[in-house]
Amino acid sequence: MFAERVSIEQVEExxxxxxxxxxxxxxxxxxxxxxxxxxxxxxxxxxxxxxxxIELGEAVYFSRSRNALWHKGATSGMVQKVRELRIDDDQxxxxxxxxxxxxAASCHVGYRSCFYRSVPVGPQDGxxxxxxxxxxxxxxxxxxxxxxxAPNPTKL
Numbered sequence: 001m002f003a004e005r006v007s008i009e010q011v012e013e014x015x016x017x018x019x020x021x022x023x024x025x026x027x028x029x030x031x032x033x034x035x036x037x038x039x040x041x042x043x044x045x046x047x048x049x050x051x052x053x054i055e056l057g058e059a060v061y062f063s064r065s066r067n068a069l070w071h072k073g074a075t076s077g078m079v080q081k082v083r084e085l086r087i088d089d090d091q092x093x094x095x096x097x098x099x100x101x102x103x104a105a106s107c108h109v110g111y112r113s114c115f116y117r118s119v120p121v122g123p124q125d126g127x128x129x130x131x132x133x134x135x136x137x138x139x140x141x142x143x144x145x146x147x148x149x150a151p152n153p154t155k156l
Contacts, residue, residue, distance in 0.1 A: 001051050011091050020092040021047060026062060029094040031106065034083040040106040041114040043070075045094060057082050059096055076146045077102040103141045110139030 003016035011018055021027050026044040033040055043061040045053065049069055052060040056071075059080035063070040073079030080098035087094055100106065107114040116136035124130060 001054070002047070005091075012089055017087065018091055019047075019050060019087060019094075020090065022092075026064070027092060027094055029061065029096060031059065031080065031096040031098055034097045034099045038113060039115050040080075040098070040100075040112070050094070053082060053096070054085065059098060072106075073101065076108075076141075078105055080106070105140035108143060108147070110141050110143045111136045112140050 001017070003010070003018040005011055005018045005020060010016060011020075019027055025046050027046075027050065029043045029045050031040045031043065032038060044064060045060070046062040046069075049060045049062045052069070052071075059072040059082060061070045061072060062068075071079075079101045080096070081101065082096055082098055084097040085094065086097075105112045107116065109116075113136065116134060117132040118135050119130060119132060
């Protein structure tokens, strides 16, 4: 499915898909809502996840914390239907534009977007850690109801 990377011209100006996976075999992915453009999440794909995403037309990621493929929505029902898949100029990053079925959320914590907090910028008194600001105040779903006692997909 993927071409061998043979030249800068082929990668940057050619018609062949020749993704560059990092030393761990992963490529970063940003996912946005197809209609609104809202940033939903950032994740990674390995070769198999990218192949399955292309073939299924649904987002499949590689979970670094679980060391396994992760078909988004397989458990929650919030499947990400790929409406457009783009690759950047040197083919080492992927952008998915998706429509979400079900509750239309992407974050396992229950918010619509994984980017539900902002970081205030500018100088501050350095005696305390910088405080995050919640930009989404209500969860779209209760993770306990959706995932039950399933292990948390993130690690500290």
